Every structure is written in structure tokens, then in C-alpha cells.
Amino acid sequence: xxxxxxxxxxxxxxxxxxxxxxxxxxxxxxxxxxxxxxxxxxxxxxxxxxxxxxxxxxxxxxxxxxxxxxxxxxxxxxxxxxxxxxxxxxxxxxxxxxxxxxxxxxxxxxxxxxxxxxxxxxxxxxxxxxxxxxxxxxxxxxxxxxxxxxxxxxxxxxxxxxxxxxxxxxxxxxxxxxxxxxxxxxxxxxxxxxxxxxxxxxxxxxxxxxxxxxxxxxxxxxxxxxxxxxxxxxxxxxxxxxxxxxxxxxxxxxxxxxxxxxxxxxxxxxxxxxxxxxxxxxxxxxxxxxxxxxxxxxxxxxxxxxxxxxxxxxxxxxxxxxxxxxxxxxxxxxxxxxxxxxxxxxxxxxxxxxxxxxxxxxxxxxxxxxxxxxxxxxxxxxxxxxxxxxxxxxxxxxxxxxxxxxxxxxxxxxxxxxxxxxxxxxxxxxxxxxxxxxxxxxxxxxxxxxxxxxxxxxxxxxxxxxxxxxxxxxxxxxxxxxxxxxxxxxxxxxxxxxxxxxxxxxxxxxxxxxxxxxxxxxxxxxxxxxxxxxxxxxxxxxxxxxxx
Ligand code: GLN
Numbered sequence: 145x146x147x148x149x150x151x152x153x154x155x156x157x158x159x160x161x162x163x164x165x166x167x168x169x170x171x172x173x174x175x176x177x178x179x180x181x182x183x184x185x186x187x188x189x190x191x192x193x194x195x196x197x198x199x200x201x202x203x204x205x206x207x208x209x210x211x212x213x214x215x216x217x218x219x220x221x222x223x224x225x226x227x228x229x230x231x232x233x234x235x236x237x238x239x240x241x242x243x244x245x246x247x248x249x250x251x252x253x254x255x256x257x258x259x260x261x262x263x264x265x266x267x268x269x270x271x272x273x274x275x276x277x278x279x280x281x282x283x284x285x286x287x288x289x290x291x292x293x294x295x296x297x298x299x300x301x302x303x304x305x306x307x308x309x310x311x312x313x314x315x316x317x318x319x320x321x322x323x324x325x326x327x328x329x330x331x332x333x334x335x336x337x338x339x340x341x342x343x344x345x346x347x348x349x350x351x352x353x354x355x356x357x358x359x360x361x362x363x364x365x366x367x368x369x370x371x372x373x374x375x376x377x378x379x380x381x382x383x384x385x386x387x388x389x390x391x392x393x394x395x396x397x398x399x400x401x402x403x404x405x406x407x408x409x410x411x412x413x414x415x416x417x418x419x420x421x422x423x424x425x426x427x428x429x430x431x432x433x434x435x436x437x438x439x440x441x442x443x444x445x446x447x448x449x450x451x452x453x454x455x456x457x458x459x460x461x462x463x464x465x466x467x468x469x470x471x472x473x474x475x476x477x478x479x480x481x482x483x484x485x486x487x488x489x490x491x492x493x494x495x496x497x498x499x500x501x502x503x504x505x506x507x508x509x510x511x512x513x514x515x516x517x518x519x520x521x522x523x524x525x526x527x528x529x530x531x532x533x534x535x536x537x538x539x540x541x542x543x544x545x546x547x548x549x550x551x552x553x554x555x556x557x558x559x560x561x562x563x564x565x566x567x568x569x570x571x572x573x574x575x576x577x578x579x580x581x582x583x584x585x586x587x588x589x590x591x592x593x594x595x596x597x598x599x600x601x602x603x604x605x606x607x608x609x610x611x612x613x614x615x616x617x618x619x620x621x622x623x624x625x626x627x628x629x630x631x632x633x634x635x636x637x638x639x640x641x642x643x644x645x646x647x648x649x650x651x652x653x654x655x656x657x658x659x660x661x662x663x664x665x666x667x668x669x670x671x672x673x674x675x676x677x678x679x680x681x682x683x684x685x686x687x688x689x690x691x692x
Contacts, residue, residue, distance in 0.1 A: 145308075145312060146273075146274030146275070146278050146279065146280070146281060146312075147279065147280045147281070147311075147312045147313070147314070147408040147410065148270065148274065148280070148281050148282075148283060148304065148308070148312060148313050148314070149165075149168065149280060149281070149282045149283065149313075149314045149315075149316055149404060149408070150283050150285060150301045150304075150313065150314070150315050150316065151164065151165040151168075151282065151283065151284045151285065151316045151317075151318065152285045152289055152298070152301075152315070152316070152317050152318070152342060152347070152349075153285075153287075153288050153289070153317070153318045153319075154288055154289045154290070154317060154318070154319045154320075154334075154335070154337075154338025154339070154341060154342065155288070155319050155320040155334040155335070155337075155338050156288065156320060157287070157288055159318055159319070159320055159355050160318070160355060160382075160391075161215075161284055161286075161318050162183075162214075162215035162218045162219070162284060163218055163222075163388055163391055164316075164318050164353055164382065164391070164395070165181065165215075165219070165282050165284040166181070166215075166218040166219050166221070166222035166223065166391075167222060167391040167392040167394075167395050167400075168282060168316070168392075168395065168400060168401065168404065169181050169219060169222055169223040169282050170222040170223055170392045170422065171392050171395065171396055171400065171401035171419075172279075172280050172282075172401060172404070172405075172413075173223050173224075173225075174392075174401075174417055174418055174419045174422065175401060175405070175410075175413040175414060175416055175417050176413060176416035176417075176418075177279040177280050177410065177413055178277055178278050178279045178280075179223050179225065179278070179279065179280050179281075179282065180223075180225060180227070180231070180273055180275075180278050180280075180281055180282075181216075181219040181223060181227065181231065181281070181282045181283075181284070182227075182230075182231045182232065182233070182269075182270065182273050182281060182282070182283045182284070183212070183213050183215050183216060183219075183231065183232045183233075183283075183284045183286060184233050184234075184266070184270075184283060184284070184285050184286060184297050185213055185232065185233070185234040185235070185286040185287075186234075186235050186285075186286055186287045186291060186293040186294045186297055187234055187235060187236070187286075187293065188234070188235050188236045188239075188293075189234060189236050190234060190236035190237050190240060191210070191211045191212065191232070191234060191236070191237070192211060192212065192213055192214075193211035197444050197447070197449075197450035198444055198447055198450065200213075200214075201214045201447070201449030201450055201452055202214050202217070202449065202450055202451060202452045202453060203605070204216045204217040204220075204452075204453065204655065205578065205579065205603045205604070205605045205652060205655055206226070206227050206228050206229060206231065206579065206603070207226050207228065207579055207580045207603065208228045208229050208579050208580070209229070209578030209579025209580075209603075210227075210228060210229030210230075210231070210232060210579075211578070211605065212227075212229070212231065212232035213232050213286070214449065214452050214453075215284060215286075216231055216232055217452060217453050217456070217655065218388075219231075220655070220658075221456060221657070221658055221659060222392070224658055224661075230269065230272060230273065231273070233266070233269045235293060235296075238262060238265050238266055238269070239262065241265060242256065242261050242262055242265050258296050258299075259296075259299060262296050262300075263296055263299050263300040263303060264300075266296065266297060266300035266301075267300050267303065267304055267307065270283055270300070270301075270304060279410070280408070280410075283301070285297050285298070285301065289317075289338060289341045289342045289345070290338075290341045295345070298342070298345040298346075298347060299345065299346075301315075301347070302345060302346045302347050311407075311408065311409045312408065313408075314350050314351065314404050314407040314408050315347055315348070315349045315350050315351070316349065316350065316351045316352075316353060316404070317338070317339065317342055317349035317351070317352050317353070318352075318353045318354075318355065318382075319334060319335040319338045319339070319352060319353070319354055319355070320334055320335070320354070320355050320356070321334070321335060321354045321355065321356040321360055321364070322334065322356070323356075323357065330356060330358070330360060330361070330364055332364060332367055332368050332371065335352065335354060335368055335372065336368075336371050336372065339352065339371075339372040348373065349372070349374060350374065350378060350403075350404075350407045351374065351378045351380060351400070351403055351404060351407070352368060352372055352374055352378065352379050352380065353380045353382050353395075353400070354368070354379065354380065354381055354382060355382050355383075355384075356381065356382070356383060356384075357383065357384055358383060359381050359383050360379070360381035362376075365379040365381070375403075377399055377403055378403050380395065380398045380399070380400050380403070381398055382394060382395060382398070387426070387429050387430075389422075389425060389426055389429060389659050390426050390429075392419070392422060393419070393422065393423065393426055396419065401414075401417075402414065421660060422660075425463065425659055425660045428463050428466070429463050429659075431466065432462060432463065432466050432467055432468040433466060433467070433468075434466070434467045434468070434674070434677070435467065435468050435469075435470050436462065436465075436467045436468070436469055436470070436492045436493070436670060436673050436674050436677055437470050437471075437472055437490070437491050437492045437493075437673075437677075438458055438469055438470070438471055438472070438491065438492065438493045438494065438495060438669075438670070438673060439471075439472045439473075439474045439487075439488060439491040439493070439494045439495070439511075440454065440455075440471055440472070440473055440474065440494075440495045440497060441474045441476050441479060441494060441495070441496050441497075441507065441508050441511045442473065442474070442475075442476060442497050442499070443475075443476055443499055443502045443503070443504060445473035445474065445475050446473075448471075448473065451497050453652070453654040453655050453657070454495060454497050454525065454654045455471060456654070456657065456659075457653070457654040457657035457662065457663050457666040458471065458495070458666055458669075458670065459659075460657045460658065460659050460660075460661075460662035460663070460666065460667075461657075461662040461663070461666040461667045461669065461670035461671075462670055463659060463660075463662065464662045464667050464670075465667075465670055465671060465674055467670065467674055469670065472487075472491060474487065474488070474511070475504070475507075476502070476503075476504035476505065476507035476508050476511075477503060477504030477507050478504075478507065479504075479506075479507030479508070479510045479511050480506055480507055480510045484507075485510075485514055488511060488514050488515070488518075488520065489514075489518065489520075491520060491673075492520075492521070492673035492674065492676045492677040492680075493520065493521040493522070493523075493645075493669055493670065493672065493673030493676065494511060494515050494520055494521065494522040494523070495522075495523050495524075495525065495528070495669070496508050496511060496512060496522065496523070496524045496525065496527070496528030496531055496532070497525050497526075497527070497528055498525050498526035498527045498528060498605070498606070498652060499526075499527045500527070500550075501550060501551070502527075502551075505531060505548075505551055508527075508528070508531040509531050509534055509535045509538075510535075512524065512528075512531050512532040512534075512535040512536075513535045513539055515646060516532075516535065516536070516539075516640065516643065516646050519643060519644055519676075520676065521644055521645035521646075521669055521672035521673045521676060522645065522646050522647075523645070523647055523648070523649075523665060523666070523669045524638075524647070524648035524649070525648075525649060525651075525652060525653070525654065526604075526605070526606050526649070526650060526651065526652055527606070528648060529610075529638060529648030529649055529650050530548045530550075530560040530608060530610075531548075532638060532646070532648040533559050533560060533610055533618065533623075533638065533648070534546055534547055534548060534559055534560065536618060536621070536623050536640075537557060537559045537614065537617075537618065540621045540622065540623070541614075541617050541618060541621040543556075543557040543559065543614075543617075544556070544557075545557060546558075546559045547559070547560070548560035548561070548608055549561045549562065549608065550607070550608050557614070558611055559610065559611050559614045559618070560608050560609070560610060560611060561608060561609065561611040562607060562608060562609070563609050563612075563633075563634070575607070576605065576606065576607050577604045577605070577606055577607070578604060578605055579603055579604065580601050580602065580603050580604075581601065581602065581603075581604050581629065581636075581651070582599060582600070582601050582629070582630050583599070583600050583601070583602065583627040583628065583629060583630075583636035583637065583651070584598065584599060584627065584628055584629070584630050584632075585597070585598045585599070585600060585626060585627045585637065586598075586624070586625075586626045586627065589624060589626035589627070589637075589639060590626065590639045590641075590645075590647065591626045591627055591637045591639060591647060591649075591665075592626070594647075594664045594665060594667075594668040595664050595665075596664070599630075600627070602636075602649065602651030602652065602653050602656065603651060603652050603653075603655045603656065604650065604651050604652065605652060606650065609634050609635065609650065610625070610634070610635035610638075610650075612633065615635065622640070622641070623638055623639075623640065624638065624639050624640065624641055625637070625638055626638065626639045627649075634650070635650065636649065636650045636651065637649050637650070644672045644675065644676070645668065645669055645672035647665065647669075649665065653665050653666070654666070
């Protein structure tokens, strides 16, 4: 029988519900349980694919091409399992499917209502995740209790326990225990209010996880236990961790997995508990000594969540090399101009991330060119590859005004363009290439060596491709198209022979990086960046020691 854990949050948003849920997932998996996760998002968008990254952070792409909430990225990185489209449901999706059923006449003339039709649809989606080979499904409910749009979700998860039995469901509620300013005293009132709100929807939490800057005292736990009616050991203190990958250990020390398993009657799973791999990872993170500086040339540099998976992939690569990756956020629009180029020179490596129809692309092109000419390790992701190809076409092939058709529809040299078969005949726009695609790597190429394989699969999310009509000219001028789709139609990877690392990929490898298994491209980029940092050190040392 599959068991379900529902994670809700109160007091305020951004408390780290996704990370708490992910950490619990890691702990349960470390007990030998088979875990999957899901996020219910109460917003009305059908998926986050069309949402502004400024507001919502990155869109996480699953193997099957789902455009999902960025929390799914945390889930995958922590539990190391592939999730899918169905692992993220929104109010928009749920209503769309209920309305489609209504139009088909599936409800046999009944009045279609939030209860039971919307709630049944929510429950059905949750239930579907509990497959035969899954022991525990962790379901995070987005938003905060008290939000208007969360109500049908709370009602659905309340009913869920009645439907499948008390011992098969655990309600975990995340709150904040703040300090009062004058006395520094920890305050439980927000937690009490939040639990009251949840109870108002008929849900009595089984476990309360309290975020706070400092550990919560035994006294305070007793108080919360008394007022919120949960056992004292089910009040879990989640103090701020230096690194997100430490959170599972923090929560384990507080007994979170133990109590959740007790509620779900999975207690004997602790026999198999093995956290040694994760502990070793955290040890490695703590032991990082040197610093490597990677510039990310982007548009949303004030909201790093817009590039969350890229940042995490860089960190993972750093863990591998024993180096702390320091990210220098470079606003793409500011790259052109002398000062910015000096700034680029001070970097050990550069990432040009993905994006859609952006301003400031001349800056990304300039950064790609500067990295090419000055042997700075540079990794281009999707739009990043496009900008590298444009730069190479202009500067090396000599195609003046070369550009991507996405950004300059009238360019004389659309080196990046839509493929003919992608354009919808009814001109409804182009279809997006989404999800996992295979690529064939050229034997002997840098990317084949980095991957250690000649067939690789990566996730995609884009419309534009390297224009096949320009491929020969790019190759003749020295660009290596080192990876293509298996039918050789599409360019998947580019590189520059002789350059330490000037590699672009049409895909988004960042989605598949794991803290204990960095993605090979990021690992190699950070490796090359460290080489550059080391080569530079003696020069700086000499400068410091100029005899007076
Ligand atoms: N906007 C570009 C395209 O659609 C690149 C997309 C991306 O970087 N994910 O092809």
C-alpha cells in the first residue's frame, strides 16, 4: 500500500517547504523506501511554461517534457529520481480537465462544483502517483494556508485520509518561529495561528516543522505540542543550514524521518537507514578550500532563482573539485564596453544560460567572443549556444549581421532559425522541442571525452536550432559540431578545437546534475576554470611581491 505525506506551509511563503519536502524524501529513500514527489500549485496558469522567470523563477523541465515548478528541481536533486509531467498539477490544469469532461458530458447532466468535482480531480491526480513500485508519495501543497486559492487542495487532502485510511497519510505543516525584536525571545504565536487556520479546514497536523534561526528549546517544543496538539517529538526544529544539502541531516538529527515513519507505520524501515553517502557529500561541501569564480551572463541576474538549476549544477561541480563556486552575476546588457570586459577577464569561467526573446543579447555575444579570444572557459546553454554560433559566424566566418531569427527576424544571415517542419501550417507559431532527446557525439571530440560516451540524452526546451544551411560554412571556419541528433539533422553540441573549453549545447544539462554526481559538462567547465585560476595565481603572487 502506498503511503502519502502532505506538506503544507503557514505564516509566510518562501520558508523552504520545497527543501523540507525534498529533504524528507531523501531521508525516506535512505531508509530503503521507494519515494516519489509531487507539487500541487494553486495558481491558475496551466503550467509555469509561460510565466515570467522574474516572478516565478526557472521552469524545470522533466524527462517527458513537462514544464514544471522549480521545486521539482529540488526534488530530483535530493531524491535522485526522475519526475514527470504528472508530478506537478496546477489549478489551471485541474479546472481545464474538469471543464473538458463537462463539455464531453461525462458528468451526466449534474451540476459541476468545486466539491466534489474539482476535489475528486485533485485526489485522482494524487492517487495516480501511488503506483505499485512506490512506497511513499510526498505531496507539497504550494502557497500558504489561508490563501483563497488553496482551499480546494486542502479539502482534497483532508478527504484523502478518510479515503485511504488513517495510517496511510501523514500531514506535515511547516511554520516559522520568529524572534521578537527587543527581547530576542522565540515566538510561537504565528505557528498557533497557522495551525488554527489549517484545523479550520479540517486538517490536524501530525508533524510541525518550525523554521528558525536558532534551535527551538525543549520548553518551546512542549508549548507548541500542547497548543497545537501534536506529540513533543513531532515538533521538529529546522534551523538555518549553511548549505541546502545539510538540511536532510539537520532534520534527521531532529528525528523527522522517524516520526513520519511511525505515523505511517513504516517504523521498521530504520533498519536499512544508510545516510553515509549523503554525510560524505556534506563533508565534502564543508571541506571546500579554494574559490573559483564563474560569471553567469544573464537577464534575470537580480533573481538568481531564474537560473536555479544552473547555479546548483555549478555548485555540484565545485563540490567534486573541492572548490567553492562563487557566482558573479553579470547583466548581459552591461557586457559591451571596456570595464565589463575587464570584469570578464577576472573570471575563471563563464556560463551563458538559456532564455527567450531577450534584450541584451549583444552582451551575451560579446561575452562569448571575449571568452573565445582570451581562452576563458565558457559553457553556452541553449540560447547560450545560439549566441556562441552567432558570434563565431560574425567574427570568424565573416558573416556580417549574422543573428538568430528569434531576435532579428530580418537578419541577412539567420544562422539560428526555426526548422521548416517546426512551423505550424496555420501559423500558430512554432512547436517547442521539449524533454529528453538523444545526441550522437563525434568520436574524439571534447564533449565525447567529457561525457565518456558517444550517445547521450539531455532535456530540451527551445524552438530555434542551428540553421543547417550554414553548418558547412561554420565547420569550414573551424567550429566543430561535435554532437548532433541521431539523424544528423540538428546540431546538439559545438566546440572549438584548441580552446580549453568553449562548448555550447542545445540542451539544458543543468537539470540532470546531482549534488553527488555533477553533470559532466559542468564538472569539466569548473575543472577548466580551476586550471585558469591556478595559472593566474603565480602572476598575481609576483605582482604582490614586486621589490620596492
Ligand atoms: N529562445 C530560444 C529558443 O526558443 C532558446 C530557448 C532556451 O534557451 N531555452 O530556441
